[in-house]
Amino acid sequence: MQSNSQIKLERIDKFRWRVPKNAMKGMRVDGKIYSSSKLIKGIEGDASVNQVANVATLPGIVGESLAMPDIHWGYGFPIGGVAAFDLNEGVISPGGVGYDINCGVNLTRSKLFADDIRDRLPFLADVLLSQIPCGVGVGGDIVLNAKEMRKVSELGARWVAKRGMASLTDIEHMEEGGCLSSADPEAVSDRACERGRDQLGTLGSGNHFMEVQEVQEIYDPKAAQAMGLEVGQVVFMVHSGSRGFGYQICQEHLKKMGNASNKYNIPLVDRQLACAPIQSPEGKEYAGAMAAGANFAWANRLILVHRIRRIFEHVFGMGAEKLGLGLVFDVSHNIAKFETHLVNGKKQKVCVHRKGATRAFGPGDDRVSPAYRGVGQPVLIPGDMRTGSFVLVGTGQAMEETFGSTCHGAGRVLSRTAALKATRGRDLTGSLEKDGVYVRARKLKTLGEEAPEAYKNVDSVVDVAEGAGIARKVARLKPLVVIKG
């Protein structure tokens, strides 16, 4: 199924295309897509371009409706969509965040080197699969009552640290310190709490993963040094989100926002763009619930890191200090946040929606963790399970152009069914193992759906982000072990 767009894109320069304001009735601002001659062919004429235009119709949008180089068709907003809204005139939309609130990625470094542990990788892979709760609906050993669920959603990463599963240094190395203080646990339903009560510290399924990786190449030695990264070093990456807790929050508020859109006479070109004025009761309630979901996700990823640290200690027979398992950074990919940016040369507080996009604040910004203020905020870009992933940093250019945002991943090119067909009859696990990647999955179907060819070439995506100046490459990471739900 593919809805087609008739919108004609205007090329601005090598890495930028404009969706002109007159391309569709109701657009209030231009759209802008970051891409390349090669990548743009994959989206020209598809629904994601329409979605960039659709977002531009929403009231109070500031600047442009933006799409990052990994843009693809989403619900309401495109995946890779970024849009900021004026606090008084603008709206907040669950469709601009997505179901998996604060789905994101974190990266932890170690003092191990890949060449020293290659013979242990198959065992490490087996232990990780058996010890990390993952897969459809799989709960973990942390089961919380509704009261404690609300505590997690209020405190985020700090809840994890209070229970001895993370350090204050970990928290300093997380976007927003792993907690949005605007969370309103009372805006979260009992059903959401029920869905999340046994899901803290669980990976989930679909595109969520845990990878052990090797630092393959360093592009920016100064930034790499700030992050404690060097060639050959072993690191691990976790990709997960707010699990059922976040899905339920989004689902409930989409329904409420549908009613609110009618109430406030907001014309919608797509039901999934349902929204409410930021200052309305409905808008405030969603913002509070969404922040609670975001906090849950930060806690979830941090507990996963805690579990993996313990597994490393067990598998390699070393203590935490000797292993040096320090969190490099944790970023969100799906979130709406109140941030101050320069708009038309003036500082303005806006509500920035990032859906399948990463905050990429540049050097010198006092909102960046002190450890990285000199080089820019780390940006983590997972690729596919064969090619690898990237560590980038935010830039001043991103602050000027994209409300401090950049891409979030490779972006899919094949549907799940097409990926399954493409890999049918092939020994995907064996072929990855020949490349030195040990893959373990709860379900073989997931493995086929998430096959490397299902994704765009992550290098192409990252090259656009760097070419456009909205991020800068720091390091390339090669997978060694991949765990899928």
Add this chain to the structure above:
Amino acid sequence: MKSKKQTYKYKLIDHTADFGAEVYGAEIEDVAAGSLSAIAEWWGIPPPSISENVIIATENLIEVVGGRTIDTLIEALNEWCFLVQHRYILVTEISLVWTEVSLTISWLSKDEITPPALESEIKAVTFHEGTLERFEVGIFQWYTRWIADV
């Protein structure tokens, strides 16, 4: 077990990262039943059979207040996902009633499922490009299409 003859057909449809379904049914209840079968196929579990033996009981009931609209269906499908994915109930038989004011799915279950039995997770059935239509002619007069985020 007294079963009702299946009067729907469905096909799963592709979406970039997700999946959807198109369902045709003789009656409006049939597109709901076909939607449940489409979801069961995605999960890789047997679809529930439609039975007249299912007794309506509040503890085994999904009731969504709403008219004969796509919104009502989507809300019911999301409740269905919660029942199976979170409460781990493997529904074997269902009975459906869709009036002008509500959609009711009564269900019977023989087993619980262990979570890994499901092939894939559904985050939610979305409103994106969802539709429920009635044609004036033909055997399959009702049609629905929806997309799920997975």
